Amino acid sequence: MIILSKLADYGVIVATQLAVGAEEAQMTASALAERTKLPRATVAKVLKTLAHAGIVTGARGAAGGYRLARPAGVISIAEVVAAIDGAMGLTQCTTHMPACERSSFCSTRPHWHRINQAVGTALAAVTLADMVSPFGNFAPQVPAASRESVTP
Amino acid sequence: MIILSKLADYGVIVATQLAVGAEEAQMTASALAERTKLPRATVAKVLKTLAHAGIVTGARGAAGGYRLARPAGVISIAEVVAAIDGAMGLTQCTTHMPACERSSFCSTRPHWHRINQAVGTALAAVTLADMVSPFGNFAPQVPAASRESVTP
DNA sequence: TTAATCAGTACTAACGCGGTCCGAATTTGG
DNA sequence: CCAAATTCGGACCGCGTTAGTACTGATTAA
Numbered sequence A, B: 001m002i003i004l005s006k007l008a009d010y011g012v013i014v015a016t017q018l019a020v021g022a023e024e025a026q027m028t029a030s031a032l033a034e035r036t037k038l039p040r041a042t043v044a045k046v047l048k049t050l051a052h053a054g055i056v057t058g059a060r061g062a063a064g065g066y067r068l069a070r071p072a073g074v075i076s077i078a079e080v081v082a083a084i085d086g087a088m089g090l091t092q093c094t095t096h097m098p099a100c101e102r103s104s105f106c107s108t109r110p111h112w113h114r115i116n117q118a119v120g121t122a123l124a125a126v127t128l129a130d131m132v133s134p135f136g137n138f139a140p141q142v143p144a145a146s147r148e149s150v151t152p
Numbered sequence C: 001t002t003a004a005t006c007a008g009t010a011c012t013a014a015c016g017c018g019g020t021c022c023g024a025a026t027t028t029g030g
Numbered sequence D: 001c002c003a004a005a006t007t008c009g010g011a012c013c014g015c016g017t018t019a020g021t022a023c024t025g026a027t028t029a030a
Helices: A006-020 A029-036 A040-052 A077-085 A109-124 A128-132 B006-020 B029-036 B040-052 B077-085 B109-124 B128-132 B141-148
Strands: A056-059 A065-068 B056-059 B065-068
Touching (some): A006 A029, A006 A040, A006 A077, A029 A040, A040 A056, A040 A077, A077 A109, A109 B109, B006 B029, B006 B065, B006 B077, B029 B040, B029 B065, B040 B077, B077 B109, B077 B128
Antiparallel strands (some): A056 A065, B056 B065
């Protein structure tokens, strides 16, 4: 059971690599592929998706490249993942809103919703700035509410 | 982004339906399919997998059927899901233990591990007995799980 | 103008998932 | 005791999504 698709994983890695550089760092897709040791074409694809979601901005032309659209501290992992894999949901029920025909007697849904929120909160609580540090013990005092959340 | 596969979702529904009956309730795969309005063959497949994992026990023969191997209160959702979808992990890193060649410079792994644990805790905090009740406001184990994501 | 880079589209291969089928084991009725 | 009915158990296969690639066009600095 893999929760994130490979592309979403790549997306986080690439975005983290962009956050490593200074705030205004601009890197080409090729340079990012080099740094992350990922296939160039795939990195380009991921970057395009992230640009479409407004997480990174692409500059065209000879001296072009990508950079983060916002400071790394306010971009949550949930955003990056949602940009690539779509909105998060545990089951088909949670995303495909027209309730399935089992909703009348299926007692599991409210519980799924609760777990769903737990996952969303966990993903929204970590930002790209946190990801940059190789140490897992980032500052735990920051309330999750202050971070941007994509859970509906 | 759907976290659970359809089969895992079905597994929880079927197991919950088994938990609805009395402790010693024994139901055939067909009866369970009838109750859950799911395809018979798929229910049978799910039950087989659950039996293999030791969550339910199957009795063969004319008066055969399935029943829970343990009381519903000690079977967590995490168990049921893991039985069908395999061990849980956010990324390829977490499950395929031979660390990828990026592990030397990829600083994301410890953070994934943290989020991973939050999800696992959330799933492990709900049992089949909880699922039977259609009310979501059961004892406060799950909020504790989400809180655990920001507090080490 | 030219070289370099992003942006978009289209395409192919492959893995996994969902679903279906047939054989093995066991109980019940005669 | 035998046979038939019923049920579980394991194997199989097609379909869809995903990952990855390639190509063409648009944009900009030198």
